[in-house]
Amino acid sequence: MKLRLENLRKSFGDTLVLDDISLDVAEGQMVCLIGASGSGKSTILRCINLLEPLDDGAIWLDGQDIAAPALDPQPIRQRIGIVFQSFNLFPHMTAAENVMLAPRRVHGKSRDALLPEVSALFERFGLGDRMDHYPDQLSGGQQQRVAIVRALAMNPEIMLFDEITSALDPELVGEVLEVLTTLKREGMTMILATHEMDFAQSVADHVCFLDRGRIIEQGHPDKIFDAPTQPRTQDFLSRVLRRR
Amino acid sequence: MSLRLSVASLGLIAGLAASPAIAAGDCAAGKTLEDGKLTIATGNPAYFPWVIDDAPEKGEGYEAAVAYAIAAEMGFAADDVVWVRAGFDESIQPGAKSFDFNLQQFSITPDREKVVDFSLPYYTSAMAVVTTQAVIDGGAAATLEGLKTLKWGADANTTAVPMLMDLVAPDSDPLLYNDNTDVTAAIQAGQIDAALFDLPTALYLAAVVVENGAILGQFPADRTDNPDQFGLLMEDGAAIKTCVDEAITALTASGKLAEIEATWLSETTGVPVIE
Amino acid sequence: MAGNQGGVTRRQEYEKRLRRRSLFVAASSTLAVLLAIVVLVPRAPGWERVQQSFFNAEVIAKTFPKLLNAFLLDVAIFAWSAPLIAVLGLAIALARDVRNPVLYPLRLFGIVYTDIFRGVPVVLVVYLIGFGIPGLGLPRPWNSPYIWGTLALVLTYAAYVAEIFRSGIESVHASQRNAALSLGLSGADAMRFVVLPQAIRRVIPAQMNMLIALQKDVALLSFIGPVEIFRQAGVFKSLLANFTPYVVAAAIFLVVTVPATRLADHLIAKQNRART
Numbered sequence: 001m002k003l004r005l006e007n008l009r010k011s012f013g014d015t016l017v018l019d020d021i022s023l024d025v026a027e028g029q030m031v032c033l034i035g036a037s038g039s040g041k042s043t044i045l046r047c048i049n050l051l052e053p054l055d056d057g058a059i060w061l062d063g064q065d066i067a068a069p070a071l072d073p074q075p076i077r078q079r080i081g082i083v084f085q086s087f088n089l090f091p092h093m094t095a096a097e098n099v100m101l102a103p104r105r106v107h108g109k110s111r112d113a114l115l116p117e118v119s120a121l122f123e124r125f126g127l128g129d130r131m132d133h134y135p136d137q138l139s140g141g142q143q144q145r146v147a148i149v150r151a152l153a154m155n156p157e158i159m160l161f162d163e164i165t166s167a168l169d170p171e172l173v174g175e176v177l178e179v180l181t182t183l184k185r186e187g188m189t190m191i192l193a194t195h196e197m198d199f200a201q202s203v204a205d206h207v208c209f210l211d212r213g214r215i216i217e218q219g220h221p222d223k224i225f226d227a228p229t230q231p232r233t234q235d236f237l238s239r240v241l242r243r244r
Numbered sequence: 245m246s247l248r249l250s251v252a253s254l255g256l257i258a259g260l261a262a263s264p265a266i267a268a269g270d271c272a273a274g275k276t277l278e279d280g281k282l283t284i285a286t287g288n289p290a291y292f293p294w295v296i297d298d299a300p301e302k303g304e305g306y307e308a309a310v311a312y313a314i315a316a317e318m319g320f321a322a323d324d325v326v327w328v329r330a331g332f333d334e335s336i337q338p339g340a341k342s343f344d345f346n347l348q349q350f351s352i353t354p355d356r357e358k359v360v361d362f363s364l365p366y367y368t369s370a371m372a373v374v375t376t377q378a379v380i381d382g383g384a385a386a387t388l389e390g391l392k393t394l395k396w397g398a399d400a401n402t403t404a405v406p407m408l409m410d411l412v413a414p415d416s417d418p419l420l421y422n423d424n425t426d427v428t429a430a431i432q433a434g435q436i437d438a439a440l441f442d443l444p445t446a447l448y449l450a451a452v453v454v455e456n457g458a459i460l461g462q463f464p465a466d467r468t469d470n471p472d473q474f475g476l477l478m479e480d481g482a483a484i485k486t487c488v489d490e491a492i493t494a495l496t497a498s499g500k501l502a503e504i505e506a507t508w509l510s511e512t513t514g515v516p517v518i519e
Numbered sequence: 520m521a522g523n524q525g526g527v528t529r530r531q532e533y534e535k536r537l538r539r540r541s542l543f544v545a546a547s548s549t550l551a552v553l554l555a556i557v558v559l560v561p562r563a564p565g566w567e568r569v570q571q572s573f574f575n576a577e578v579i580a581k582t583f584p585k586l587l588n589a590f591l592l593d594v595a596i597f598a599w600s601a602p603l604i605a606v607l608g609l610a611i612a613l614a615r616d617v618r619n620p621v622l623y624p625l626r627l628f629g630i631v632y633t634d635i636f637r638g639v640p641v642v643l644v645v646y647l648i649g650f651g652i653p654g655l656g657l658p659r660p661w662n663s664p665y666i667w668g669t670l671a672l673v674l675t676y677a678a679y680v681a682e683i684f685r686s687g688i689e690s691v692h693a694s695q696r697n698a699a700l701s702l703g704l705s706g707a708d709a710m711r712f713v714v715l716p717q718a719i720r721r722v723i724p725a726q727m728n729m730l731i732a733l734q735k736d737v738a739l740l741s742f743i744g745p746v747e748i749f750r751q752a753g754v755f756k757s758l759l760a761n762f763t764p765y766v767v768a769a770a771i772f773l774v775v776t777v778p779a780t781r782l783a784d785h786l787i788a789k790q791n792r793a794r795t
C-alpha cells in the first residue's frame with residue numbers, strides 16, 4: 001500500500017470530527033471522498049498533509065508512520081502535494097514565482113535551473129503565456145491550475161485535492177477536472193474531496209462516503225453510486241444527484 | 245567647598261512687614277495689577293538659595309527677601325504682596341501679564357530689553373564652574389586652557405550659554421538641558437565634566453545636589469563686558485518700572501541690599517578665581 | 520485608452536467638468552479663509568505684539584542658519600534610529616508570533632515588552648535610559664546621550680512598530696501560511712517569503728505615520744543634552760526673548776515632513792493601483 005490510514009481520530013474541542021477513519025490507497029489509485037458538508041473530508045486531507053495533528057491513529061506512507069508526534073513534518077509534506085478549494089496562491093508573486101518558491105527554498109535550486117522544468121509544466125496545463133501574471137490577473141480556472149502546477153513542481157508522490165472546483169464558475173470546472181484526468185493517466189496517486197459526483201463515478205478507482213466523521217460506506221464507484229447499501233448514502237446521493 | 249547657610253532672622257522679616265508703610269501707592273498707585281496689592285512672580289519651582297523651601301511667601305532666601313524689601317520700599321505691607329508662579333516663556337509672551345514683576349535670576353540683556361522691561365539690577369553675579377571631585381582628580385585645572393578641553397553643559401534657558409561661549413569657548417559643543425536638575429543629572433552620569441552657573445547657584449549645587457560636587461573656580465563679574473546682572477522682569481513699558489527702580493536705588497544706597505545678600509547668600513570670596 | 524483617436528468619451532468629459540467645478544469651489548473657499556485671516560487678524564489689538572514675538576523677520580534672519588544646522592542633527596538621529604526600530608520592531612513582532620510551546624517565554628517577553636514600552640511616555644524613557652544607564656558608571660564615550668537617547672527612542676518606537684507589524688501578520692490569512700507549509704517550506708520560510716511580504720505591504724501606511732511621528736520625537740533627545748533644532752530654538756528664545764525661533768524650527772520640520780507624507784500617500788496609492 002502506498003498510503004494507509006489507520007483508525008484516525010480527531011476532535012476540535014468537544015466535537016469529534018474524525019471517528020475511526022481507516023482507508024487504504026494503492027499506488028496510482030484515485031480515491032474520492034464524498035459526503036455532506038461538515039462530514040470531515042477536508043479534515044482528513046489536512047491530517048494526511050500534517051497540517052492538523054491527529055488525536056489518535058496512524059498514517060503509513062510507504063511503511064513509515066508519518067503521524068508519529070515527534071516527527072518533523074517538513075520532509076513529509078514535501079512528498080505530499082495538496083490543492084485547496086480557494087487556490088491559496090501567494091498574491092504578491094507571479095504565477096512562476098509561486099511555483100518556483102518551494103523548489104528554490106527546499107531543494108536549493110536556482111531560478112534558471114528550474115525554468116525549463118517549470119515552463120514545461122505551465123505549457124502542459126495550458127498556462128504557457130501566464131507565467132508572469134499575478135494571481136489577480138488570472139481567471140479562477142487558471143489560478144487553480146497554477147495551484148496544481150505549484151504542488152506538482154515539488155514532484156510529490158501523492159496529491160490531495162480539496163474540492164478544487166467548488167469555487168469555480170461552471171464553465172471553468174471542466175478545464176480543471178481535465179488536469180486531474182491527465183494526472184490519473186500518468187499514474188499519480190490521488191485523494192480527492194469532491195462534490196463532482198459524475199466525475200467521481202467515471203474516473204475514481206475507489207469512493208468513500210463520509211458521514212459525521214465516519215466512513216460508513218466505501219468501494220468501487222459503480223457500487224457506491226448505483227447500489228449503495230447504507231440508508232444515509234442512499235439519502236445523500238438521491239439529494240445531490242436529483243439536484244443536478 | 246562648604247556652604248554656610250545663614251539662618252533666617254525672622255526679626256528681619258518682621259521688621260520689613262512692620263516698617264511704617266508709606267501710604268501704599270504713592271508712586272505705584274493705580275499702576276499695579278490689582279489696586280493696593282503687589283503681585284510678584286517667581287519660578288516654579290523656585291530654587292535655593294534664592295527662595296528657601298520653594299516658599300517665597302515666607303520671605304526667606306535672597307530673592308524672597310529682596311521682593312519684600314522692594315515691596316516695603318514701594319509702600320506695600322507684607323500682607324499686600326501676592327505671589328504667583330510664571331516661567332520665562334509666560335513672561336515674554338505677548339498679551340496681559342499675571343504679575344507686576346517677576347524675579348528668578350533673569351539676566352538683563354539688550355536683546356531681551358527689546359521685548360520686556362528690566363528694573364535696575366538687584367544682584368550682579370560671578371559665574372562659577374560646577375564639577376565633581378572625580379573630574380578634578382582626573383586632572384582638570386582651573387586654567388582657561390584646561391577648561392576648554394572639558395565636556396561642558398549648561399541650562400539652555402539661561403545666559404550661561406552665551407557666557408560659556410564668551411568666557412571659555414570650549415573645544416566641543418556643549419550639551420544643554422532644561423533646568424538645573426537635568427544639568428546635575430548629566431554631571432552625575434559623567435556625560436559632562438563641568439557646567440557654568442551663577443555663583444550662588446553653583447555653590448548650592450556643588451555642596452548639596454551633586455554627589456562629590458566641587459567648584460573648580462569662578463569668573464568674577466568684572467571679567468566680561470556683559471556681567472550677569474539680575475533684574476526684575478516687567479511687561480514692556482510697565483508703568484510701575486520707575487517706582488521699582490526708585491525702590492532698588494534706595495535699597496542699594498541704604499545698604500539694605502548688601503545686608504540681605506550677607507544674610508542669604510554665602511561667602512563667595514573663598515572661591516578661586518580662574519585666570 | 521478609451522475614446523477614439525484621442526477623442527474624449529462622454530464619461531471623461533463629464534468627470535472633467537466635475538473636477539473643474541470642485542477645484543473652483545475648493546480654491547475659492549480656501550482663498551476666502553486666507554483672506555479673512557490676512558485681513559482680520561492684523562486688526563486685532565494684540566497683532567503687533569504677536570507678530571513681533573512669533574514672526575519677527577529680524578529674528579528669522581538671525582537664527583535661521585544655526586537652526587538649519589541644528590536640524591541636521593535631527594536628521595542624523597532619525598537616520599540611524601529608523602532602521603534599528605524597523606529591525607527590532609520586526610523581531611519583537613516575530614517573537615510574539617512564535618507557535619512553538621518551548622519558545623513561550625520569548626512570546627511572553629514580546630507581550631510584556633510591548634505593553635511596557637507603549638504604556639510609558641517617550642520623554643520618561645528618554646530620561647530614564649538617557650541619564651539612568653550612564654549614571655551606573657559607564658566610561659566615556661559609552662555614556663553618550665546620543666547612544667542611550669537613541670536606545671530610548673528605538674525601544675519605545677519598536678514597541679509600536681512591532682504591534683503594527685503584528686497586526687499585519689495577523690491580517691494575512693492562515694491559509695497562506697498553510698499553503699506554504701504544505702509545499703514543504705519551513706515555518707521560518709513561510710513567514711519570510713509568504714506572510715511577511717504581504718503583511719509589510721499592508722502596514723506601510725501605518726508605519727509611514729510612525730516614521731513621521733519619530734521625526735518629531737527625535738527632538739526629545741534634547742532633554743538629555745544634544746542641541747538639536749528645538750533645543751537650539753529654545754536657546755534663541757531665551758536669549759532673544761522671542762518665540763520666532765520655534766516658528767522657524769516648525770517651518771523647517773514641515774518642509775521635510777509634508778513632502779514625506781505626500782510621498783507616502785503617493786506610494787500607497789500607486790501600490791493600490793498596481794494591485795487592481
Ligand SMILES: Nc1ncnc2c1ncn2[C@@H]1O[C@H](COP(=O)(O)OP(=O)(O)OP(=O)(O)O)[C@@H](O)[C@H]1O
Binds near residue numbers: 037038042163193
Ligand atoms: N479549525 C477548526 N476548528 C473547529 N472545528 C473545525 C475546524 N475545522 C473544521 N472543523 C469542523 O470539523 C467538521 C469537519 O469539517 P471539514 O472541513 O472537514 O468538513 P468537509 O467535509 O470538508 O465539509 P465541506 O464539504 O463543507 O468542505 C465540521 O463540523 C467543521 O465545523
Ligand SMILES: [Mg+2]
Binds near residue numbers: 042162163193
Ligand atoms: Mg471541505
